[in-house]
Amino acid sequence: MRGLTGLAGLLVLVELLPRLGLVNDAYLPPTSRIAAALGDELVTAEFWQAVGDTLMGWAIGLVIAVAAGVVVGIAVGAVPVLRAATASTIEFLRPIPSVALIPLAVLLYGTDLGSTLLLVVYAAFWQVLVQVLYGVADVDPIADETARSFRFGTWARVRHVLWPTALPYVFTGVRLAASVALVLAVTAELVIGAPGLGKSIAVAQTSGAVPLMYALIAVTGLLGVAINLAARAFERRTLAWHQSVRGEVPA
C-alpha cells in the first residue's frame, strides 16, 4: 500500500517540478504530457514492433547465454583439472566490459539483430557461468563420495548429485542474466541503432520529442521491473521446491 503512495508521489513530483517552474519543461515535461505521449504511442504499430524487437533480442540472447553457460559451467566445474586450468582465463575475460565489443558488433553485423545478440550473449553468459561454477563447487563432498561408493558413473553423478545441487545457483544466474540481457539489448539498440526500444529512444531524442523519450524510458524501466519480478517469482517457486525436498532428507 505504502509503495503505491511512493509511486504516486513520484508521478506528482514530476508533474509539479516543471509546472512550478523549478525545472525547465523543455527538459523535464510534466507527468501528464509524458502520459499523453505514451498514450499516443501505445496505439501505433511501430511501438509494439519496437517492444517486440527488444524482447526478441533479449529472449534469444538470454536462451543462448543460459544454454552455453550451463553446459560450459557443468563441464568445466565437474572436472577439477579443467576448473583449475580455466579459472584465470575466466577471471580475465569476465570483467571485460561488453560495450567494448560495440565497434566489433557494428563491423560484423551493422544494425542487425546480430549486433544486439553479440552484446547480450557476451554479457549474460558470464553471469550464468559464474553462478553455475559456484553451484558445482557447492556440491557436498560426502554426497559425491556416497555416489562414487555406489559406483555411479560420471553421467549419473552429474544427473543426481551435481545438477540438483547447482540448480538454485542456475536460477540465480538466470535471474541476474535476465536483467543484464535487457540492459545490453536496449544499449545496443540505443548506441548501434539496431531495431527496438533503444533505437526509438535515440530517434525521439534527435527529433526533439522529449515527452515521448521519457515515455519510452519509463517503458524500458517497466519492462525491467516486470522481468525482475517474473524471474524472482520463478526462482522462489523453484527454490521452495528445492528446499522442501532437502528438508525431507535428514542432513
Added chain:
Amino acid sequence: MLEVSSLKKVYRSGAREVEALRDLTFTVDSGELVCLVGPSGCGKTTLLRCIAGLLEPTGGQVRLDGREVSGPPPGLAMVFQEYGRSLFPWMSVRDNVELPLKQKKITRDRRKTLVEQALDAVGLAGTESAYPWQLSGGMQQRVAIARAVAYEPSTLLMDEPFAAVDAQTRADLEDLVRALWQRLEVTVLFITHDIDEAVYLGQRVVMLSSSPTVVQDEITVDLPSTRDQLHTRADPRFTELRTHVYEQIQAAKRGLQLGGAGASS
C-alpha cells in the same frame, strides 16, 4: 539492587494479543547471585529484555539501584546466549571488549588496564588481537563475559549463557562465573533452563511458571559458599534442592501451584 514489581508484558499484533508475562515480582539484593529457571517458552527472554531496558513493559516496573528502568541502564551489563551473534565479528577480541568502554568516555590508559584485567580474569590473556570467530565457542563466551566484566557493572544479567557450549566447557564457565561474582561483588541475575546449573550457581533460585508467567516458587540454596563441581554436586542437600526445583518446574509445566514444599526456607 534489582527490583521487579508486578511486571506485565502483552504482545499485540493486529487484533491478536499474547500475554507473555502476567504478574512478576521478585528482588535481587546487591551482591546477590540469583538464578531464574522455568520451563521452556516461559517468557524468560521477554523478562530479560524488560530488565535490560530493551523492551517496554505493558505494566509494572523494573528498578535498578533505586531508579526505574526506561532504557538500557548504565550500571548493567548483559551476556547473551548467542555469543556468536553478540560479539562483533569485524572487531578483534580487544576491540569488542573496549568498544563499550569508549562509549563510557573512559580514558585510554584506564581502558587498556580494564581490557587487560578482564581478559586475564576470564583466562584469555594473549588472544587480544584474534577475531572472535577464530576462537572456540567456550572461548567466545569468555570474551563476552570479559566485555561485561570490563564494563564494571553493578549488575550482571546472563541469559542462558552456556546453553550452546559442551558439558565440560560449561562446568569450567560455571566456576568462572562464581569466582568472578565473589571477587567483583556484583549483583548477578543468571537465567537458565538447566536445574542443576541453577542450584549449583545460585544463592537463591526463582522458579517461573509457564507463560503467561508468574513466580512459581523461590528457594534459598543453603549450600556452603565454596562450591566445586565434584563435592557440591555429590552433596545430599544438592540433590534435595534439585529435586524440589525439578518438581516445581514439572508442576509449572502442568500449570499447577504446589503448596510450600519442605525445601524452601
Added chain:
Amino acid sequence: MKRVAYVLGLPVVLFAAWYLLSAGSESFYAPPLSTILESFGKTWTLDRLGTDVVPSLLRLVAGYALAAVIGVAVGVTIGLNRRVRATVEPVLEFFRAIPPPVLVPVIMLFAGIGNGMKIIVIVFGCVWPVLLNTVEGVRAVDSVQIDTAKAYGISGPARLGRVILPAASPQIAAGLRQALSIAIILMVISEMFAASNGLGFTIVQFQRSFAIPEMWSGIILLGLLGFGLSLLFRLAEGRALRWYHGLRDAQRRS
C-alpha cells in the same frame, strides 16, 4: 610450479592460438594479432594515454565515488526507517530497472555534453545498486548485534559507524561491485554518444574510419582496463572484508 602452470597455461595457449591462426589472415576485420599488437604500441602512446585514457578514468573515478557516497548515505537513511523504506522501495526498484545507458540522452538535455554530463550519467547509473544493497544490508543487521549495542550504551554515531555499517558492509560491497561494471559501461557509452576525447570516443572514431587494427587495440585496452579495475576492487574488498571471509570460512568448516 603446478599452480603457475594452471594460471598461465590456458591464457598462453589461447594467445598463441590467436597469434598463429591469425598470422596469415587476409581478413579485413580480423587482422593478424602481430599487426594489432604493433598498432597497440603505436596507438596508445603516453601522449594518447594522457589525452584520452586519463580523462576517461578521472570521470569514472569521480562518478563512481560520488555514487558510492550518495548510495551509502541515502541507503542507510532509508534502511533505518521502516516507513520510508516501504514507501520508496518500488520507486527505487523502478529506477534500478531502467537500463542505465538510456539515461545518457536525458542527462544530455540537462547537462549538455561536457564532463559534468558524463559524471552525472555515471552517478545516476551506479547509485541504484549501491543504494538498494545498502538498504538491504542495513535492514538485515542481526537483532542480537543491535541489542548488544543498545545494552552497552553504544548509540548515535558510534552505533552507526562501529556496528551498523560494518554489519552491512558485505552487502554494500556487493552493490559496489555491481556498480563498478556499470560505471565502466557508462563511461564508454557516454563518450560514444558525445565527446571529443576519451576511450569510448577514440574507439568509435577508429571503427568509423575503418582503422581496424587500432580499433582492436582499443578493445584490448578496454578489456585490460576492466580487468585491472576489477582486480583492484577485489584486492580492496579482500582487505576491507577480511573478517567476513574469515568468518564464512570458519562457519563452513564447522
